[in-house]
Amino acid sequence: xxxxxxxxxxxxxxxxxxxxxxxxxxxxxxxxxxxxxxxxxxxxxxxxxxxxxxxxxxxxxxxxxxxxxxxxxxxxxxxxxxxxxxxxxxxxxxxxxxxxxxxxxxxxxxxxxxxxxxxxxxxxxxxxxxxxxxxxxxxxxxxxxxxxxxxxxxxxxxxxxxxxxxxxxxxxxxxxxxxxxxxxxxxxxxx
Amino acid sequence: xxxxxxxxxxxxxxxxxxxxxxxxxxxxxxxxxxxxxxxxxxxxxxxxxxxxxxxxxxxxxxxxxxxxxxxxxxxxxxxxxxxxxxxxxxxxxxxxxxxxxxxxxxxxxxxxxxxxxxxxxxxxxxxxxxxxxxxxxxxxxxxxxxxxxxxxxxxxxxxxxxxxxxxxxxxxxxxxxxxxxxxxxxxxxxxxxxxxxxxxxxxxxxxxxxxxxxxxxxxxxxxxxxxxxxxxxxxxxxxxxxxxxxxxxxxxxxxxxxxxxxxxxxxxxxxxxxxxxxxxxxxxxxxxxxxxxxxxxxxxxxxxxxxxxxxxxxxxx
Numbered sequence: 211x212x213x214x215x216x217x218x219x220x221x222x223x224x225x226x227x228x229x230x231x232x233x234x235x236x237x238x239x240x241x242x243x244x245x246x247x248x249x250x251x252x253x254x255x256x257x258x259x260x261x262x263x264x265x266x267x268x269x270x271x272x273x274x275x276x277x278x279x280x281x282x283x284x285x286x287x288x289x290x291x292x293x294x295x296x297x298x299x300x301x302x303x304x305x306x307x308x309x310x311x312x313x314x315x316x317x318x319x320x321x322x323x324x325x326x327x328x329x330x331x332x333x334x335x336x337x338x339x340x341x342x343x344x345x346x347x348x349x350x351x352x353x354x355x356x357x358x359x360x361x362x363x364x365x366x367x368x369x370x371x372x373x374x375x376x377x378x379x380x381x382x383x384x385x386x387x388x389x390x391x392x393x394x395x396x397x398x399x400x401x
Numbered sequence: 402x403x404x405x406x407x408x409x410x411x412x413x414x415x416x417x418x419x420x421x422x423x424x425x426x427x428x429x430x431x432x433x434x435x436x437x438x439x440x441x442x443x444x445x446x447x448x449x450x451x452x453x454x455x456x457x458x459x460x461x462x463x464x465x466x467x468x469x470x471x472x473x474x475x476x477x478x479x480x481x482x483x484x485x486x487x488x489x490x491x492x493x494x495x496x497x498x499x500x501x502x503x504x505x506x507x508x509x510x511x512x513x514x515x516x517x518x519x520x521x522x523x524x525x526x527x528x529x530x531x532x533x534x535x536x537x538x539x540x541x542x543x544x545x546x547x548x549x550x551x552x553x554x555x556x557x558x559x560x561x562x563x564x565x566x567x568x569x570x571x572x573x574x575x576x577x578x579x580x581x582x583x584x585x586x587x588x589x590x591x592x593x594x595x596x597x598x599x600x601x602x603x604x605x606x607x608x609x610x611x612x613x614x615x616x617x618x619x620x621x622x623x624x625x626x627x628x629x630x631x632x633x634x635x636x637x638x639x640x641x642x643x644x645x646x647x648x649x650x651x652x653x654x655x656x657x658x659x660x661x662x663x664x665x666x667x668x669x670x671x672x673x674x675x676x677x678x679x680x681x682x683x684x685x686x687x688x689x690x691x692x693x694x695x696x697x698x699x700x701x702x703x704x705x706x707x708x709x710x711x712x713x714x715x716x717x718x
Binding site for chain 1 (some may be wrong): 408411412414415416440441446448449450451452453454456458466467470471472613623626627640
């Protein structure tokens with residue numbers, strides 16, 4: 211049987227991208243493009259717009275890898291934040307007349323936990339499963355508030371209005387939800 | 402850390418801070434390492450939310466497009482790398498600085514790779530020329546300094562005049578030689594610069610073909626190779642990563658698939674190092690009219706005349 215060669219972690223790959231290593235850039239794309247595209251697609255509900263977001267994220271990785279500081283967080287979190295924020299910006303800029311319910315499933319819809327990992331390498335598909343598991347463990351009211359903020363770009367006040375819940379309740383749900391996610395993921399993800 | 406900042410951190414990672422609140426928070430973020438840690442931990446939490454989105458594969462062509470764009474870009478300078486490393490923790494990501502004026506930093510990756518293949522001797526000349534130029538400039542500066550001192554000595558000491566004049570003549574002769582050497586080296590640099598300009602132009606007109614070869618190995622999905630092919634020169638460069646090391650008696654063999662030919666054309670055999678990497682220059686065994694795809698197979702040591710298709714490990718085009 212042919213032995214496996216160890217793969218470098220994301221921080222190492224970003225360092226190599228900074229030195230214009232095309233293999234490192236390709237590996238980063240293969241690891242993270244599915245997750246980042248999925249985030250953009252869920253927010254924008256438009257494959258073309260989602261494609262543009264993914265393109266923007268990887269061009270930014272290309273341009274800013276040299277400035278990435280691994281001490282400030284993991285590359286995956288950096289890229290996901292970039293994809294999410296860019297998508298929300300696009301959503302707002304497009305001024306589409308779509309309600310949150312049209313763009314993002316509410317908590318009454320089941321979270322899609324299908325194993326369709328497309329071309330994502332196996333190790334990173336496992337990581338996505340860990341992430342999904344953490345979200346699935348959240349109480350439904352906390353998950354709903356977090357998804358409305360994260361995927362819908364709604365403010366706490368807007369969430370409060372949409373759900374007809376007091377603002378303080380919404381703030382507490384978001385705070386507790388993030389805390390629980392932190393605790394669920396502590397030590398589970400690769401560096 | 403107060404409750405207000407923690408509340409703001411929650412909103413910040415969800416992109417819900419705006420206006421003055423956002424500015425104030427980011428100022429605090431730069432100044433407070435503890436707050437930075439909090440934000441990074443919260444960003445991990447939002448990564449979980451990202452992972453909960455239904456998985457969808459991006460358009461297949463985007464990968465190759467991005468890689469092509471990546472390879473067109475100039476290389477990062479050592480100054481950029483060290484400047485970034487020296488940045489204080491917590492500083493926001495700045496816009497990338499403009500590239501420095503340095504010949505080699507303006508070479509696109511593909512052109513640089515092609516140059517490595519096609520102008521290996523000239524690449525050596527660049528390095529040697531730069532070393533020679535540096536040595537000649539150093540010698541020139543030293544000799545000029547020495548001449549100045551000798552002139553001062555001549556003025557101040559008639560007794561030493563004879564010896565100093567001899568030294569002065571020797572120094573002036575060395576100076577002239579060094580300056581002639583500099584002129585010659587400058588000419589060589591101009592020729593190389595012109596060649597590089599041509600390579601860049603070729604790349605822009607797609608005479609250089611870049612292909613990503615994806616893994617077919619179930620046990621090694623991260624195997625990948627990048628081929629840089631110059632059609633007119635019939636030569637290329639292959640960079641491989643994460644291919645498993647082979648047992649004795651086996652070699653990897655690179656193939657160029659040309660739809661105009663009945664069988665793939667061998668472009669040489671290679672092995673990978675313990676880390677699964679190799680970087681080889683290749684030239685197909687016969688003229689390729691159209692390099693439609695590139696593939697790598699595992700063959701018996703020394704290679705095969707035709708590829709063993711069920712032993713293909715990476716392919717792409």
